[in-house]
Amino acid sequence: MEKLFEFDPLPHALLAKMDEIYNLSAIRNAEVRFRWQRLCLRADYEPIYAQVVQFVTEQGRMKFVRPLYKELHAAKNGGSELAKKTFAAHKDSYHPIAATMIEKDIL
Numbered sequence: 001m002e003k004l005f006e007f008d009p010l011p012h013a014l015l016a017k018m019d020e021i022y023n024l025s026a027i028r029n030a031e032v033r034f035r036w037q038r039l040c041l042r043a044d045y046e047p048i049y050a051q052v053v054q055f056v057t058e059q060g061r062m063k064f065v066r067p068l069y070k071e072l073h074a075a076k077n078g079g080s081e082l083a084k085k086t087f088a089a090h091k092d093s094y095h096p097i098a099a100t101m102i103e104k105d106i107l
Contacts (some may be wrong), residue, residue: 001035002042006099009043016047025051034064041079053086062098066105073106080106 004010019025024036027049031096033055040048050071056065071084083106091099 001032001039003055004039005042010039012043012045015043015045016039030059030061031065034068034090041068041075044076046075046077049075049077049082053082056086057090057093058100060094061087061096062101065094065098066102069102070105 024032027033027036037048037055039051047086049072051067056068056072059065069083069087072079072086074080087102087106091103094102
């Protein structure tokens with residue numbers, strides 16, 4: 001999946017088909033989940049937004065949450081506002097360094 005970042009964002013139909021075949025949205029492995037969600041966010045694939053919010057509120061590691069917040073903030077279709085709203089509601093649950101870095105990225 002990492003190789004796919006070397007190319008232009010994938011079409012939504014292809015992302016939907018990949019999810020249908022491989023059931024990527026249901027995978028609980030943080031590394032796979034992280035890469036799948038970033039791939040979808042790069043393509044402004046709105047169906048992934050709720051799963052991204054769930055992941056960044058469950059997972060506290062800056063390795064995962066900071067890039068996902070950045071990608072969500074850059075995404076179209078309300079991604080920026082969703083990132084800000086989610087961060088505001090959960091910033092106290094992050095490590096202070098992570099919260100400071102994420103806040104600089106999205107606010």
